[in-house]
Amino acid sequence: MQIIVSGAAGFIGSHLVERLLAEGHSVIGLDNLITGSTRNLVHLEGNPRFRFIVHDVTQPFESGAEIDAVLHLASLASPKDYLAHPIETLEVGSAGTRNMVELARRHGARFLLASTSECYGDPLVHPQTEEYWGNVNPVGMRSCYDESKRYAEAITMAYHRVHGVRTNIVRIFNTYGPRMQLHDGRVVPAFIDQALRGVPLTVYGDGSQTRSFCYVSDLVEGLCRLMLSDERFPVNLGNPAEMTILQFAQAVQKVAGSNLPIRHEVLPEDDPKRRRPDITKAKRILGWEPRVPLEEGLRKTWEYFRDLQSE
Ligand code: UDP
Numbered sequence: 001m002q003i004i005v006s007g008a009a010g011f012i013g014s015h016l017v018e019r020l021l022a023e024g025h026s027v028i029g030l031d032n033l034i035t036g037s038t039r040n041l042v043h044l045e046g047n048p049r050f051r052f053i054v055h056d057v058t059q060p061f062e063s064g065a066e067i068d069a070v071l072h073l074a075s076l077a078s079p080k081d082y083l084a085h086p087i088e089t090l091e092v093g094s095a096g097t098r099n100m101v102e103l104a105r106r107h108g109a110r111f112l113l114a115s116t117s118e119c120y121g122d123p124l125v126h127p128q129t130e131e132y133w134g135n136v137n138p139v140g141m142r143s144c145y146d147e148s149k150r151y152a153e154a155i156t157m158a159y160h161r162v163h164g165v166r167t168n169i170v171r172i173f174n175t176y177g178p179r180m181q182l183h184d185g186r187v188v189p190a191f192i193d194q195a196l197r198g199v200p201l202t203v204y205g206d207g208s209q210t211r212s213f214c215y216v217s218d219l220v221e222g223l224c225r226l227m228l229s230d231e232r233f234p235v236n237l238g239n240p241a242e243m244t245i246l247q248f249a250q251a252v253q254k255v256a257g258s259n260l261p262i263r264h265e266v267l268p269e270d271d272p273k274r275r276r277p278d279i280t281k282a283k284r285i286l287g288w289e290p291r292v293p294l295e296e297g298l299r300k301t302w303e304y305f306r307d308l309q310s311e
Contacts, residue, residue, distance in 0.1 A: 003069045004069070004109075005073060007075060010035060011179045011180050015220050019220050020224075028051050029052045030053055030054075031055070032057070057099055063103070067109045069111070069227060070107075072100040075096075076092070079186070093151055097113065110168070112167070113170070117238065118142065118272075121142075122135050122270060128277060128278060130281055134146075167232055168235070169232075173238025173239070173276075175213070175215075176215065192298075194260070199260070201249045204266065205266070206246075211242070211243070212241055212242045213239055214237070214238045215294075219237055219238075225288050229285060238279065
């Protein structure tokens with residue numbers, strides 16, 4: 001297939017591009033590099049089936065070539081980044097999604113939207129099933145991200161219903177691995193960076209809030225299966241192994257091999273208290289479930305950041 005990947009220079013996007021190329025597809029990667037980095041793609045330079053174009057998807061795009069699939073991953077994704085760029089975040093979820101799904105429509109291509117567990121907000125249903133409509137504060141600090149992704153889901157469904165575009169929507173839960181940005185404020189790079197520097201781990205609040213961490217290769221496997229499926233409604237992809245942030249800090253201490261102190265800091269506004277995907281649907285329709293245990297994934301991520309630091 002000839003596949004467009006928006007957000008190709010980002011963390012998940014770059015892993016997905018690599019996988020699609022390995023499967024023999026041709027890929028055109030788009031990214032405006034606001035948070036992505038061409039560094040994530042250097043190892044793909046020279047691959048005749050890969051082309052990278054610096055492009056902001058809030059502006060219309062036309063490829064000139066035939067396209068079989070558009071995979072729309074472009075977005076600011078870490079709370080620190082989207083809080084710093086709320087308008088750009090709303091724009092990429094709204095205008096950006098419109099442009100990408102419209103591109104798919106013009107070419108009769110498939111369209112996959114990378115949505116998010118943030119659609120569930122601070123959830124009142126646990127674990128989160130796809131049927132749950134969410135508990136989102138529409139005017140809170142995180143609303144720029146949550147509401148833009150909810151709009152993105154709505155316009156994706158509208159393009160399917162009105163134009164018959166073969167759409168898929170994935171709600172991605174916390175994902176980690178090499179090529180996360182070191183300073184994007186998310187808990188995985190933050191703790192690893194702190195552990196590598198030998199400084200206290202900053203746990204926000206009392207650390208009793210929970211998350212479920214999925215290794216990036218597991219997620220990419222799920223994305224590849226979903227993009228070929230006929231499921232039009234959202235599908236959760238994530239690891240159901242839930243833990244508190246304090247437990248996660250302990251897991252990082254274990255990989256670091258040292259008992260670094262923990263420093264409690266203020267819990268950010270609207271920080272979801274619990275998050276864990278119900279992946280019954282992904283198991284049923286995609287035959288998918290995560291395989292990489294946290295310890296293994298954390299070790300690989302640790303090695304990536306260690307090598308980055310020693311450069
Ligand atoms: N967190 C933390 N210390 C940090 C960064 C994050 O305790 O240095 C917490 C944060 O408050 C949240 C969880 O870790 O409860 C996951 O945060 P992240 O920013 O990685 O992603 P989120 O799931 O909130 O989008």
